[in-house]
Amino acid sequence: MTGYKNGVNPLAPKATGRPRPMPHTPISAHEAAITYDAKVRRLFGMGLTIAFLSLITLGFYRFWGKTQIRRYLASRISIMGDRFEYTGTGRELFLGFLIALAVLIPLGAASYGIELITAGKSAVTQFMAMGFQYAFILFLIGYATFRARRYRLSRTALRSIRFWQTGSNVGYALRMVGYLALTTATLGIARPVGDIALYRYQMQHTWFGNQKFEFDGRAGPMMGKWILSLALVPFTLGLSLIWYAAFRIRYLQSRTRYQGIGFSLAVTFGNLVRIYSIYALVMTVLFCFFYGAIFAVAMPTIVQDQAVDAQSWIQANAMVLYGVGIGAAFVVFGLIAPIVQLLMLTHRFIRLVTNRLEFIGDVDLLTIIQSAAERPQSGEGLADALDIGGGLEVGI
């Protein structure tokens, strides 16, 4: 735990800060190589232990497990030989979860009330109540996403300087709901408008030390490719969306700046397809295999009385079948899916980005000063309770 009392660094330099000599002055682009050297073996062991512990603790270990993985992943990414550091703790995540619980229980009770009131009412009433509930849940998701990002950034440091985030959770959530409504109303065509606006909001509120990230992208240049990829979905089985996703990543990065540094992230369609298709393939094979195996083991013990007809057999063994199904789902979704996701998606994606990311330009490191801004004291509870993302986002 590195939190300052009251979240304020008492030694943070004043704006006028005394002049310092320059031990290592400006950093240039090629010096700023980014490397990533996580070991798959280590990740696998970590993922297995965490998934198992989470399973037997009904999910409660996940806060500490998530933290452990974030610490490891961050420490394996370095810029100019300097490692990122994740300073969050499982305790903070757990605290955030408890707070989210305190918020969500009354909200949940309210939605419970709405369900009781509208059960059996006319279809229109039910539809409206459902619409309201969904809009509200979307708002919560937006709120939670931005709040979780704030927490993760504030716990990520490089060269002893922390990232952090300004901006309002409510503002972000309202924008998200609004742009989603716009996207829906235009049958998806206006999606880049909201996408760009939200990304800009994120970047322009992201800081490293006392300096801010900038983003000057516009929806215009994305529009044509987006509409084309949408139109091609039926003919390409959705692959055109991945083609657009690669373009989107390249464009967003090329329009992002930090001080004198620009970014170039040469992610291609092929890169993304390879990651996603291998992930999907492994996932499918594992699912089929484990469901098959579990049923093969369970079936002989279930089938005892073959004289009865199928229908009453199913009725008589409904609970057993149900139990086996739940057990299989538990193993597959609780134990296997998180590990596959960690190894096949998170790890490979970080590797791709760190391989392809380049910095363009110089930055004077002496001008980057630790910020004295307040930091959130608890983790991303709401986002966890709402199950948003794998949440392994690190650094930039």
Next chain:
Amino acid sequence: MNQRTEYFDGQTAARYSVGLRFDAVGIQISGDTIDQFWPYADVRYASEDPDDLPLIFRCLASETNAARLIVGDQATMDTIRIRCADLEDRVRCDLQRRRYTVWGTVGIVSLGLIVWSSIHFLPRIVAPLIPIAWEEELGDGVVDDIAGIFGAIMKDEVKRCEAADGRLALDILVGQLVNQVKTPYRFEVTVLNVDMVNALAAPGGRIVIFKKLLTEAKSADEVAGVLAHEMGHVISRHPTEAVARSLGISLVFNILLGGLGSGATGAAGEALVSSAYSRDAERDSDLIALDILSGAQISPKGFAEFFDRTAKEEGSTLRAMSFISSHPPSAERASAARDASAANVHPALSKAAWKALKAICG
């Protein structure tokens, strides 16, 4: 890798080359403009992995909290490892063991309370607060759900049995029973064309009887007994409590396991079909049923006989969802019913009406 000893001061992103001097109580770190003292007891690993070089250290003292010391050469590393005893002490470095314990305890106790109260306590508070009109709508929804569930199991639409003569007979039977109780509920009995000896009460006075219960019953008195029993559940608000409970539980689990708002009501109908009421609840309903039967001058013998028979059949067929499995020790209940037998009784329905009721599903 890097053999130099370097220092980030936690205030700027600049990297400083420093020299270390180990004195009696701490490390003296000095460089160009750096002059820091780290007590041995406060030095901790900031590296994720102690085998991962170069090693990174930090210091607990709050003024230098964000600063990092990076050590690349083996000799210096060994010296620090020898001098600093608590390098790996995560908990102490949190400096908040007590706060942690307190929050942990509060969290676990409150979770326990939430789960416990949503099972045992809240439903009893919530159920009486729900207006009858809502309960009736909820009940209609649950009856539809039940028909849907059995329709799905049997891969065929479940019909509501509405043969006119049978309906009339059922209304006569229900009418006799309803007259014996003072209750805000209006009872509405539905017969579903399901081959199962079962009956259940949904919220708002909705009662469902499955066809096979009618065809297996030996007399109208037996059906009257079952109906009176289910009416006892309704009057005690057990079905509404059960729905409130299953909604509450699914809500809590949704939040605990991550993920919110995934169809809570779907579980409600299922819970009514599969979950058992407590024995106390069953006994309460039996007592109410006996009151109703004696008020209506219907012999509780039929009630008793029905439970006798189902007790004998216990463990035979239809275990998973049968009447018996959710209505344990039938024998005990049957004897309670026999004890309440009174002399002054008449058959619940005429022979013709009973025949019509049995044929309600055509």
